Amino acid sequence: MTIDQRICELVAQVSRVSPDQIQPNSDLYRDLGIDSLRTLELVATLETELGVAIPEIELLGLKTPRDIADKIAFFANIPAP
Amino acid sequence: MTILFISMSGVRIVSQSLKELGITLPGFVERGEVISSLPSLAGLTLAACTPGDVEFRYREVDDITQHGLETDVDLVALSTFTAMAYDCYALADRYRSVGTPVVIGGLHATLMPQEAKAHSDAVCVGEGEPVWPRIVDDARQRRLKPFYRASTRYRYDLSTAPVPRYELLDISRYNRLTVQTSRGCPLDCEFCAASKVLGRYRIKPVKQVMQEIDRIARLWDHPFLELADDNTFVNKAWAKAFLKEMAKRDIPWFTEADVSVADDPELIELLAKSGCRQVLIGFESIFSESLDNLDRSNWKWKRRDQYRRAIDSLQSHGISVNGCFILGLDGDTPDSFEKIRDFILETNLLESQVTVLTPFPNTRLYHRLKQEGRLFEETFWDRCTLFDLNFYPKQMSPAELEEGMMFLFRELYNQQIYARRRRHYVDIQKRLHTAA
Numbered sequence: 001m002t003i004d005q006r007i008c009e010l011v012a013q014v015s016r017v018s019p020d021q022i023q024p025n026s027d028l029y030r031d032l033g034i035d036s037l038r039t040l041e042l043v044a045t046l047e048t049e050l051g052v053a054i055p056e057i058e059l060l061g062l063k064t065p066r067d068i069a070d071k072i073a074f075f076a077n078i079p080a081p
Numbered sequence: 082m083t084i085l086f087i088s089m090s091g092v093r094i095v096s097q098s099l100k101e102l103g104i105t106l107p108g109f110v111e112r113g114e115v116i117s118s119l120p121s122l123a124g125l126t127l128a129a130c131t132p133g134d135v136e137f138r139y140r141e142v143d144d145i146t147q148h149g150l151e152t153d154v155d156l157v158a159l160s161t162f163t164a165m166a167y168d169c170y171a172l173a174d175r176y177r178s179v180g181t182p183v184v185i186g187g188l189h190a191t192l193m194p195q196e197a198k199a200h201s202d203a204v205c206v207g208e209g210e211p212v213w214p215r216i217v218d219d220a221r222q223r224r225l226k227p228f229y230r231a232s233t234r235y236r237y238d239l240s241t242a243p244v245p246r247y248e249l250l251d252i253s254r255y256n257r258l259t260v261q262t263s264r265g266c267p268l269d270c271e272f273c274a275a276s277k278v279l280g281r282y283r284i285k286p287v288k289q290v291m292q293e294i295d296r297i298a299r300l301w302d303h304p305f306l307e308l309a310d311d312n313t314f315v316n317k318a319w320a321k322a323f324l325k326e327m328a329k330r331d332i333p334w335f336t337e338a339d340v341s342v343a344d345d346p347e348l349i350e351l352l353a354k355s356g357c358r359q360v361l362i363g364f365e366s367i368f369s370e371s372l373d374n375l376d377r378s379n380w381k382w383k384r385r386d387q388y389r390r391a392i393d394s395l396q397s398h399g400i401s402v403n404g405c406f407i408l409g410l411d412g413d414t415p416d417s418f419e420k421i422r423d424f425i426l427e428t429n430l431l432e433s434q435v436t437v438l439t440p441f442p443n444t445r446l447y448h449r450l451k452q453e454g455r456l457f458e459e460t461f462w463d464r465c466t467l468f469d470l471n472f473y474p475k476q477m478s479p480a481e482l483e484e485g486m487m488f489l490f491r492e493l494y495n496q497q498i499y500a501r502r503r504r505h506y507v508d509i510q511k512r513l514h515t516a517a
């Protein structure tokens with residue numbers, strides 16, 4: 001599974017939107033309803049499931065699962081998707 | 082016949098310095114955005130009470146501002162909060178100048194019916210549902226009466242309320258939809274306009290509430306609900322039945338309650354399982370002198386020692402608390418602001434709302450301050466924003482109160498502090514996630 005797919009899966013878990021409806025370029029807020037409160041749940045889920053520490057502030061400006069994947073890659077020091 | 086309903090929504094601040102500071106503060110901006118983008122439940126409910134042969138259009142006031150007056154209608158219905166009353170009147174005047182009859186209702190019109198009548202053909206005083214069919218019928222026959230008053234003796238029975246017509250909304254414009262489960266509040270705080278207007282506390286049967294929620298879920302694949310209640314969990318038996326139903330649906334939601342929501346561990350467990358993400362609690366103050374006599378039975382004063390435990394119980398279950406505090410109560414002094422900040426930071430409240438005491442028209446607070454000669458002016462409705470000061474505080478100067486509010490804005494809503502409070506909540510979520 002690619003990091004893109006894994007992020008989409010975790011975003012699906014938090015947003016309760018079916019994973020097959022989530023694309024790496026889906027809009028987190030507009031298409032998936034992830035508002036600031038759910039951003040925090042998303043951070044918690046990402047940190048627990050992926051074992052990375054993400055300053056939650058870093059996720060505030062991110063718009064898509066692909067943006068998150070890029071950021072996680074940066075914090076986990078792995079190549080971006 | 083075509084009826085145009087215009088929702089006068091929006092959050093505003095008159096004070097320039099607060100406005101400038103506010104827009105730079107993330108915590109402040111976020112709640113403002115949420116509130117200003119909530120649809121008007123009144124409009125959607127009236128739509129459901131409108132006979133089927135009448136076309137009912139729902140608009141936000143911004144639509145009219147951007148696209149101009151829609152004049153191919155037979156009746157314009159406006160509902161407004163106090164802070165938007167003058168904008169509402171200006172819009173009503175414009176419609177009447179082109180010959181379209183206007184009816185005004187809502188909280189402010191109910192508090193100030195004669196004033197609203199000066200700008201409208203008819204005023205709906207009190208709850209809209211019982212009188213709306215009559216208004217529509219009279220408008221159709223061009224014989225609107227000046228006032229339509231719902232009985233205050235026999236309050237509207239919420240079990241007969243129709244499902245609001247959510248399908249009228251362009252849902253992509255909203256980030257939350259509202260559902261009402263109750264009206265009124267038994268506490269009757271001195272400053273509260275809503276409890277004065279809505280009167281006796283009433284609840285909607287759980288089955289009916291769920292019908293509304295299921296309607297929303299059919300229209301919207303990732304709903305977030307905001308309960309449009311003043312105090313949701315007054316009746317604990319009803320609350321538990323409602324929460325058990327919500328748990329079956331897995332829909333995130335937000336509501337307002339009093340501190341007693343945290344009394345019962347079973348209720349908290351159910352709340353957490355129900356998808357509730359945040360409870361807004363009107364703590365109002367942490368000072369005994371300020372809470373004294375705030376509500377008729379001094380309920381909040383008696384509960385003041387339970388605030389910390391309540392916040393911790395709820396937040397440790399993953400239900401974030403949005404704590405509301407009012408500045409400028411009679412027991413507040415220039416020393417109060419630092420203590421409020423410390424309380425909020427020590428308790429790790431995820432969200433907090435600090436607002437200034439506001440004497441809404443015709444409330445007990447308004448009449449008391451007027452009698453004591455403490456109002457700056459008699460009418461100041463555009464300044465009833467919860468952020469603009471309109472009276473002389475008892476134990477400090479107006480400037481001290483305004484500076485204290487600015488201090489709290491800077492201390493509570495800045496990027497670093499906000500990030501710290503959010504991190505606390507993320508850590509709780511991680512713990513819960515791992516435990517699950």
Ligand code: SF4
Pocket residue numbers: 265266267268269270273274275276311312339363376
């Ligand atoms: S507790 Fe809230 S809703 Fe109830 S009377 Fe007081 S301010 Fe109004």
